[in-house]
Amino acid sequence: MALLDLLLVVGIIAGVYSLLAIGMNIHWGDTGLLNFAHAAFFAVGAYTSAILTTPVLETGLLAERVVGFDLPVVAGIAAGTVLAAGLGFVIATTSVRLEGDYLAMVTLSSAELVRLVIHNEAWLTTGAQTLKNIPRPLESTVTTLPVSYDLFYFLLVWGLVAVTYLLFERMSSGPFGRVLHAIRENDDVALALGKDVSRFKLKSFAIGAGVAGLAGSLWAHYVYAISPVMFLPSLTFLIWTAVILGGAGSYAGAILGAVVIVVLRQVTRFIPGSVPFADQLPYIRLMFVGVVLVVVLYYRPEGLLGNAQRLQAGTSEGE
Amino acid sequence: MVLDPQFVWNGIVVGSIISVSALGLTLIFGILNFINIAYGDYMATGAYIAFAVNAQMGLPLVVAIAAGVGGMAAGAVLVDKVVFEHFRTSSPVTLLIVSIGVAFFIRNLIRAVWGPSGNFYDVPIEANPSLFGVRYSVEQVSIIIASLLLLAAVYVLLRRTRIGIAMRAASDDRTLTRIRGVDTERLVLYVWIAGGAIAGLGGIMLGLDAQIRPNMGFTTLIPIFAATILGGIGDPKGAVAGGFAIGILQEVSVVVIPSEYKFAVALAALIIGLLLRPDGLFGEATR
């Protein structure tokens, strides 16, 4: 039983990461936008949902939060998704015209700015302190059923992954997706087709950010408590690795990449303390992530499930 | 609100460090034409090599600085040979992502070798002398002098020497530079040597003024990028001006905004800088 519990928990984390990767894939895989603000969208989803669904309960010296609504979880998740999409839209309106690597720097800075605000505006977010007692959806109902809550949540998360996957797959192969692909390959081509490139980029950015916000909400309602240290840039980089590993442009690849990353992290937990360099293990693991990123980009730039031809059209500029 | 001149002095010190670091970054960008996220980790590597020589092996600081600067110059070349060289024809975006992988690797290698917590060089901590109400330390004065010397040296290199002119030419138009008979791969080598050495020096300065930490470079990367971008990426003169602007703004900002938002100064400068003046303070578009 305990092993099943572990598998479910790892599965839930992998599901949340998959949603993040799906959101990143519409930006990078479909549209060719470099989004380095994913951790911020994740954070906005988590915090919006948490603030909306908790009352102002905290007492004591560190209880600085004065905002809380105690709304149903569903409202929180919906609002988290929408607000994250809104943030994506705002960031994109200012910067979507910038060239790829400049966009990366603006989005990275924006994400850090968001984190700084969350960290310091305690009246809204509890600041550096943990925002705790976040309710789990349907907890009282599920406990009356003969299934564990983790199983329920696992099914909920993966159900949403499946729905999102189908939606995005359909969108990507439909007319909207074709315009995004045209933009990814060359702004000018899309322009020549009479498409308002900026507007499509904005939509893409907002949609992907919304999915990341959904992931954030789901995660907040699972772990009971959130704090700003969960949303460092390294999370964004990890999702990048997942998307590139899985294959930019492929939603199945994005999910696969996320699952591989989460499972790899979990597997290394079983390495006994007796192996050489065990103390350095956490660092060696991250070094390995770096190596994977470079090696994949060199030997298999299209990733595990990506489409090599499309990739070539999108990213190699030549001299 | 009274502006304590101490804040300005602090800003000049921080600005010197940012300027030097931004200079190395912009040199590399000029020729390689991609944003190297691992640059901050090059700085940290330089600082740690010097730490190993100074605090762990007990050799004098001067020797340690030479080792850190030289070691990182060699390190930058090594990273190029192992990684970046294989991506020479890739797009700037691919290279940026590759550099994230390199950054992950280097930063965690440092943690694995030297541990995750901070260290200091073997320099005594004592009350600083003060002049006109401003406290200064020997290290700070050395940092400012060293950065001015370096900035002058790089200026001379880029304006007066043949290699320097070729570097500027290559950052302007790589193909035309080859047509003129320049082996740009060799130039790239020189740029990694110079950029790596400057990164190492910037890291050591930062370690001297602050603390040696595995992520010291990564966390300084945003102010450095802000300086580079504010000054016009690829433009050394702009990088220096941007560096001092960011450094002073950041330190003086505590008078007007809560100190927990000090870091936001660089973030905001970067965002606004990119949005309003993508070509930099001095305005000549490099892209």
Add this chain to the structure above:
Amino acid sequence: MVDGRFSRRQVVKTVGVGGIVGLAGCAGSGGSGGGSGDGPIPVGTLAPFSQGLGWVGPNAARGRDVALQSINEETIMGREVEINEQDTETNPQAAVSGFTTLNEAEVVAMLGPSSSVIPNLFQPIRDAQLPTLSVSAGTIQMDDVGGPEEYLWRTVPSDAIAGRAQGQYALSQDFTSMAVTYKNDKGSQSFSASVADYFTGQGGDQAADVPLENNADSYRSEVQEIIDSGADVISMTAGTEVSALFMQNYIQAGTDIPLFLGNDVLTPDFIERVGADVLAESPVFGQAPAPGPAFDQFEQRHRDLHDEAPGTFGAAGYDAMNLIALAAVRGGAADRQTITQNINPVARPDGTEVSTFAEGKSELEAGNEINYQGASNPQNFDQNGDPVGPFSVLEVEDGSWVKLTTFSADELTT
């Protein structure tokens, strides 16, 4: 680092021996787990071993291994303890999967996590009924949580108590205006808020409130801001890294405003980092739980085992391991319920005072109740599983922290 490898070798040795015993005894027991059988008793350590708080886990683990050494010599009813370490980083995702991994490994008790992730685990700990002793979470967010019903204790005192010790001493020195400055994170905010609350509650003024951003290059401007605020005493709370940099900038500023440090840095290591002479010359104070009678022998054994003095939370790790082991001995079984029910009894004030596992085991086997007197503090728990005990105010003299005065537990809790 050399020290890390050294401690690891020790664990490897004990695990190795235990493993062989386990193989021999465990053949038939299948999945019944660590709670029964003759194999090694699995105990978890869930702590930050990497990222920002990456120093906490190793420090506590080294202290734990000192206890482990004698526990595995004496054995718990013939069985050794086998440690399973999981890293929480500072991230709930890592904490949750680390916790589930330990739960899956059927550990019977856990040396618990830091304040950064503990709120994520309140409920999972209750669900798993896994007795957990946090070795580093001082946060006042935990003041009203814990005790046997919630399977949760901590072996470090609440910041509220430490804050009072600092505030009382400051007031007794006739300081009236305090600037508080703290690393802008959860733990330091908690400590700092306790100090300020007590100080202003007793009639003092708060002159400034200056957060110290993590990863800053210098705190010179922050130091200057504090000096400019006109405070006559500074309360500074942060971990070793931020404290060391702040101290450097404070000393360089040449100010003579007295400075109180937080709990986490009252270590020989910190003196070494900042410099013994300069700390002795500056008006710098700190406060720490008045160490239990066991501290000196713990420190010596720590030096013998690891070749270095204990770091912050080392003694707390030692105490937590001893409490778990003694609880199992007292209850006569190494399972979660038994340990949960016996933590408070082995630390009860009316028992015979013991300060090592060997002493405690022989007293328990002789049928006597015991009162474990820890290395980090006496480890007497209140109803929320928080230790209460006396606090000392310290200053640096000749390269070590020496006691100036001590406040009794009564003075601090009333």
Add this chain to the structure above:
Amino acid sequence: MQFEAKNIVSGYGDARILDGVDLSMVDDEMVCIIGPNGAGKSTLLKTIVGIVDTWEGKVEFAGEDITDLPPERVVDHGICYVPQDDNVFADLTIRENLRMGAWAAEDEAWFDFDDRVEAVYEQFPVLRERLSQRAGSLSGGQQQMVAMATALMLDPDLLILDEPSAGLAPKLIDDVFERIAEINDAGTQILMVEQNARRALRESDRGVVLDMGQNHIEGTGQDLLDSEEVTELYLGTT
């Protein structure tokens, strides 16, 4: 000197642009390549100087094989090339541009930079007073002068020009062709691609018509100008 390109095949990516081009030149000749847009004229020049890889075929100059040399090595064989666009370093001063032109020889004992600059000024007197001006701040015609002056710094045996008159005002076009003729008279072989075909053929010793990546017609400049087919298909009615 003998220049010989045989059966050149090359292109970009998967696109085959040149499909077996032959070209030869002898001492002091000025040869002009004309042809419609997309015929591969510029690609031929880029292939010769090594910017575009040669897929098949062979290029020889003065008896040496230069087929697979990178651009920076082609210069060593006395061949200098002036691209059509982006042919000066905009951020560099004129003097610095000239120094870049002299790069390949600056360390050689026989080479005297100042002498060479003097010589170039005599051909392009307008440059003299603008020495420390940024090349990017010059007019299009002046930039073309700088580009040619830079290419002449090494006193090349073969000068390759890609559309030297593109985008220039008519008066300046005369000026440019005058310079080109002078350079040729001074003993430098010239290979150029020109859009302004009539004018170029008039100045040239020989002309080559390139179409669909292959040689089409070849002859002296005058022959081609007189040819009805050439006039009709490639020179238009201008």
